[in-house]
Amino acid sequence: MAVKVIWRIDGFLVRMLLQARNHHSWTCKEELVATDCIGIDIGYGYTKTCRAGDRHIFPTAVTLMATETTFSEATPIVVNGRRFLVGKEAEREGATVDTCQSGFVTSDAWLACLAECLRINGFPQGEIVLGVPPGMYSRSNTQKILEAVRKSEIGINGDPCRISNGIRIIPQGAGIFFRHIEDRPDDYRKNVAVIDIGHHTVDMVLFSAGKYVESARESREIGVWLVLDGIVKAFYREHGLQIGLRNALDILRTGQMTHLGVTYTLDASEEVNRYTWRFESVVNRYLEKLPIRPDVGVMGGGGAMVLDHLVELRHHLLMVSEPAMANAVGYWLYGNDER
Numbered sequence: 332m333a334v335k336v337i338w339r340i341d342g343f344l345v346r347m348l349l350q351a352r353n354h355h356s357w358t359c360k361e362e363l364v365a366t367d368c369i370g371i372d373i374g375y376g377y378t379k380t381c382r383a384g385d386r387h388i389f390p391t392a393v394t395l396m397a398t399e400t401t402f403s404e405a406t407p408i409v410v411n412g413r414r415f416l417v418g419k420e421a422e423r424e425g426a427t428v429d430t431c432q433s434g435f436v437t438s439d440a441w442l443a444c445l446a447e448c449l450r451i452n453g454f455p456q457g458e459i460v461l462g463v464p465p466g467m468y469s470r471s472n473t474q475k476i477l478e479a480v481r482k483s484e485i486g487i488n489g490d491p492c493r494i495s496n497g498i499r500i501i502p503q504g505a506g507i508f509f510r511h512i513e514d515r516p517d518d519y520r521k522n523v524a525v526i527d528i529g530h531h532t533v534d535m536v537l538f539s540a541g542k543y544v545e546s547a548r549e550s551r552e553i554g555v556w557l558v559l560d561g562i563v564k565a566f567y568r569e570h571g572l573q574i575g576l577r578n579a580l581d582i583l584r585t586g587q588m589t590h591l592g593v594t595y596t597l598d599a600s601e602e603v604n605r606y607t608w609r610f611e612s613v614v615n616r617y618l619e620k621l622p623i624r625p626d627v628g629v630m631g632g633g634g635a636m637v638l639d640h641l642v643e644l645r646h647h648l649l650m651v652s653e654p655a656m657a658n659a660v661g662y663w664l665y666g667n668d669e670r
Contacts, residue, residue: 367457370662371448372506373441375430376530376556377633378418379659380448383667386656387451389418392427393440408443408450409486415443431531436463437479445480445494450487460499460666462658465534465548468502476500499666503527504536505543506661507631511651513664524625526614526648527658528634529554533610535617537625547621551613553606555634559583561602570595583637607642615645631657 370381373391380387396407396414407414421427428440435441445461448454463476477498485492504527512519519541527534531554537547562579566572572590581588583603587596618628631651639650651657 367454368460368663368666369448369452369454369457370460370506370659370664370666371445372462372503372658372662373436373444373448374503374529374633375532375554377655378444378448379656380452381656381659381663382452382454383663385452386659387448388655389447389451390422391430391444392419392421393417393430393443394421394424394427397424406450406488408446409484410439410442410446411484413439415440417443417447436467437476439483442479442483442485446485446487446492449492449494458497458499458666459494460501460662462503462506462662463500464532464550465502465504465536466550468500468545468548473500501662501665502534502536502543502548503529503658504534505538505665506658507629507651508536508538509661509664510631510653510657511629511649511661513661514652518627521626522623524618524621524628526617526628526630526632526635528630528632528638530556530633533613533634534632535614537621537623539623544623547623549617553610553613555637557609558602558606561606562597562599565599565602566595566597569597580637603641607638610638611642611644618646630654 367382372379376391377388378391394416396405396416405416405420408417409415415421416424428435428438430440449459461476463472477500480494480498483494485494504525507525507527508523511523511525521540523538525536525538527536531552532550533553535547535549535551537544556576559576559579562582563574563576566574566579566582572595574588574590578588578590582597582599586598587594589595618625628646628648629651630648631654633655635650635654653660
């Protein structure tokens with residue numbers, strides 16, 4: 332099987348395509364013409380997909396399926412001979428993989444998330460646009476990801492399938508840029524800083540006249556999990572109960588949560604203030620030290636909605652439309668435009 336790599340060396344986004352002789356993008360039992368496109372954002376906390384107007388979101392939770400049959404009906408994804416449960420099914424089973432580990436991307440568990448994206452979208456054929464953390468976005472890492480996808484043996488709904496070409500990889504945060512210029516096309520030629528607030532990391536990237544400035548990328552492990560984890564610990568200190576991050580999110584938004592019919596309250600202002608001070612200092616510093624002064628700042632990602640109205644940045648940032656879905660939508664816009 333021949334592999335051909337195509338690079339656009341124009342300072343913009345690197346495009347890599349795997350081309351396999353006598354194979355289509357998605358080789359299954361039936362052959363279809365590649366006329367479709369899907370944007371996939373596999374985040375540390377949640378995975379989002381966009382296929383035109385069809386959007387999906389599910390927890391980035393993966394676990395090995397212990398038995399062939401369970402009491403509840405399950406839909407396993409098979410990757411290289413191993414059965415995985417993904418999303419809410421994985422959360423119910425427990426013992427999920429740590430998605431924050433450095434080896435998660437390209438692992439069988441990560442491939443199971445990718446396959447689940449295709450399954451829930453009924454996506455048998457076409458272009459796939461994937462985002463990866465800016466720190467992983469390099470020629471060698473992109474090649475490793477593509478090779479892992481190409482070599483994998485995947486089973487979806489009992490049918491063996493192989494993803495062999497038509498994959499584009501771009502840095503996370505780029506999707507937010509493309510989603511932003513869909514609404515504000517005049518900003519394409521400006522210097523646009525993007526702050527992508529995720530579950531585990533805050534990724535910061537810069538575009539100048541439509542070109543990705545690689546030297547200006549930065550990722551910090553100060554995603555919203557940090558404030559939620561602080562709330563979990565504060566709740567245990569006050570009430571002596573262990574809660575999850577979703578319960579902590581309820582407390583962050585409303586100041587209370589309900590467990591087994593009992594409502595508990597918590598003043599989380601100390602945890603919120605400690606986190607926002609750190610977040611504001613990191614983002615303000617990034618915007619001030621950029622090699623090119625940005626004309627526009629854009630904020631997005633699943634954590635953007637959580638932190639909106641909680642942080643007071645020195646520099647004004649616009650909230651992108653559909654902040655939680657913005658990367659996936661932007662990937663689809665990019666792939667659809669390139670077709």
